[in-house]
Amino acid sequence: MSDLLKDALNLVQAYLHIKHPRPSTQYSIDNPANVSTILQVPDMDAHDAEHAIAQATQTLPQWRSLTARERSKALRRWHDLVLAHQEELALLLTTEQGKPLAEARGEIAYGASYIEWFAEEAVRAYGDVTPSNTGHTRLLTIKQPIGVVSIITPWNFPNAMLARKLAPALAVGCTCVVKPAEDTPLSALALAALAEQAGIPAGAINIVTTSRPAPIGEVLCTHAQVRKVSFTGSTPIGKHIAHLAASSVKRVSLELGGNAPFIVFDDADIPAAVQGALASKYRNAGQTCVCTNRFYIQEGIYDAFVAEYARQVALLKTGAGTEADTQIGPLINQAACAKVDALVKDAIRQGAKLTYQGAIPDDTQGHFYPVTLLTQVTEAMALTQEEIFGPVSALMTFKEEAEVIQRANATPYGLAAYFYARDIGRIWRVAEALDYGMIGINEGIISNAAIPFGGVKESGLGREGSRHGLDDYLETKFLCMGF
Numbered sequence: 378m379s380d381l382l383k384d385a386l387n388l389v390q391a392y393l394h395i396k397h398p399r400p401s402t403q404y405s406i407d408n409p410a411n412v413s414t415i416l417q418v419p420d421m422d423a424h425d426a427e428h429a430i431a432q433a434t435q436t437l438p439q440w441r442s443l444t445a446r447e448r449s450k451a452l453r454r455w456h457d458l459v460l461a462h463q464e465e466l467a468l469l470l471t472t473e474q475g476k477p478l479a480e481a482r483g484e485i486a487y488g489a490s491y492i493e494w495f496a497e498e499a500v501r502a503y504g505d506v507t508p509s510n511t512g513h514t515r516l517l518t519i520k521q522p523i524g525v526v527s528i529i530t531p532w533n534f535p536n537a538m539l540a541r542k543l544a545p546a547l548a549v550g551c552t553c554v555v556k557p558a559e560d561t562p563l564s565a566l567a568l569a570a571l572a573e574q575a576g577i578p579a580g581a582i583n584i585v586t587t588s589r590p591a592p593i594g595e596v597l598c599t600h601a602q603v604r605k606v607s608f609t610g611s612t613p614i615g616k617h618i619a620h621l622a623a624s625s626v627k628r629v630s631l632e633l634g635g636n637a638p639f640i641v642f643d644d645a646d647i648p649a650a651v652q653g654a655l656a657s658k659y660r661n662a663g664q665t666c667v668c669t670n671r672f673y674i675q676e677g678i679y680d681a682f683v684a685e686y687a688r689q690v691a692l693l694k695t696g697a698g699t700e701a702d703t704q705i706g707p708l709i710n711q712a713a714c715a716k717v718d719a720l721v722k723d724a725i726r727q728g729a730k731l732t733y734q735g736a737i738p739d740d741t742q743g744h745f746y747p748v749t750l751l752t753q754v755t756e757a758m759a760l761t762q763e764e765i766f767g768p769v770s771a772l773m774t775f776k777e778e779a780e781v782i783q784r785a786n787a788t789p790y791g792l793a794a795y796f797y798a799r800d801i802g803r804i805w806r807v808a809e810a811l812d813y814g815m816i817g818i819n820e821g822i823i824s825n826a827a828i829p830f831g832g833v834k835e836s837g838l839g840r841e842g843s844r845h846g847l848d849d850y851l852e853t854k855f856l857c858m859g860f
């Protein structure tokens with residue numbers, strides 16, 4: 378084990394020793410590239426979740442009473458510490474999640490950018506003074522932190538998805554209970570450890586690790602002291618979370634699944650479209666909510682696009698994320714591999730052509746799935762109706778603009794969509810007609826802290842990041858001042 382990974386694990390173990398010196402039960406976190414055990418973490422239960430909520434409740438008055446500038450400075454110190462530890466945090470992330478180290482470094486910087494963004498936004502939770510309709514009153518609106526927030530995050534971006542929630546919540550004075558994904562809790566623990574080193578009080582962030590999410594989720598989504606639930610994950614689980622939270626009318630933010638179309642029109646810059654397609658499809662081995670899931674290529678340029686796309690797909694190297702030349706890491710677990718394989722076999726059974734399938738490491742038990750390119754795909758095939766969440770491209774053709782817009786919108790999801798074109802009239806028509814929260818126009822990578830990240834339909838509720846990002850963690854209070 379490298380000294381860098383030892384440093385990261387020491388950070389996590391020191392934090393765990395303070396928080397849970399004598400855990401009653403533990404479970405193992407495994408490396409998806411070789412299924413070796415990385416570390417054991419506490420396997421907590423509903424009682425631990427209630428204790429964590431009590432800690433957050435107890436810390437709330439102290440944290441919310443700081444000035445916005447004091448909280449801003451604490452977040453800035455946290456941001457600086459995260460970047461100072463970028464290398465070990467990235468290695469820890471790759472070790473527990475599998476993505477190539479270069480992508481993990483990028484995720485640490487991406488997560489830190491949300492902390493920086495909300496360190497700056499913290500002092501901009503503006504209220505209003507509204508001209509009164511009477512001479513003896515003054516009408517004021519103030520913003521206040523919503524209170525204790527439950528946060529539930531996925532395994533595919535174990536650092537950035539948590540930072541994207543913790544940063545705005547802490548910036549406005551909320552305290553948080555966090556349940557990271559059972560497969561990837563180490564990045565969350567490291568992030569929380571650095572937050573305390575930055576001076577964010579113990580009890581402002583309370584991490585609950587568990588191999589059994591349901592009972593803890595029940596507590597986090599129904600407890601009377603919890604005012605808000607912020608969830609990122611699959612749409613089915615998101616619906617369950619919203620149902621639980623509804624029982625006590627808690628506010629919810631839901632960042633859910635996608636089914637992104639990638640449309641290439643006949644007036645597109647084909648080489649640029651190929652590069653955008655590769656980036657959008659194969660990032661994190663296809664395991665992102667905004668990965669392209671369906672390709673639509675206009676008939677006139679289909680052969681030119683597929684020839685170049687297939688050539689470059691065949692160059693992608695699959696391996697452990699710690700290997701310098703790896704571009705495609707393992708999937709998160711064996712169940713993920715089985716799900717992807719079932720979707721590919723279903724498509725081939727229904728007539729899709731296996732145009733390319735690459736090799737995977739044969740000297741390890743890792744959860745690798747080969748880079749795959751399917752053509753002659755149709756919407757009768759399941760992989761066009763649900764997230765593939767693997768390194769599989771599914772290509773279809775289309776004739777006309779109106780046709781492809783109808784086909785692209787024919788899904789319950791509405792997170793991200795992409796299209797390549799150069800005619801300005803077409804760009805405006807298509808951008809306004811696609812029913813999605815975020816649209817890449819001649820771009821395959823669109824996420825950053827300054828934009829309102831989120832979807833429509835069954836891809837979620839609310840937005841994360843941007844100048845709107847504080848709203849989900851604030852209550853609006855009207856003061857009618859009589860005199």
Ligand SMILES: NC(=O)c1ccc[n+]([C@@H]2O[C@H](COP(=O)([O-])OP(=O)(O)OC[C@H]3O[C@@H](n4cnc5c(N)ncnc54)[C@H](O)[C@@H]3O)[C@@H](O)[C@H]2O)c1
Pocket residue numbers: 529530531532533534538556557558559590591592593594595609610611612614615617631632633634635665666667764792836837
């Ligand atoms: N929209 C976004 O910003 C975004 C970002 C990342 C991932 N995602 C989506 O997340 C999914 C992949 O992540 P995943 O596999 O971790 O999703 P998941 O829904 O299986 O799990 C997400 C989180 O919910 C927890 N969970 C599972 N069952 C629960 C229950 N009964 N009660 C409470 N919590 C429960 C899990 O432990 C995990 O922490 C994909 O659908 C992807 O599109 C969306």
Ligand SMILES: O=C[C@H](O)CS(=O)(=O)O
Pocket residue numbers: 533534537664665666667824
């Ligand atoms: O998987 C979902 C993430 O939100 C993707 S991104 O890193 O924000 O683009």
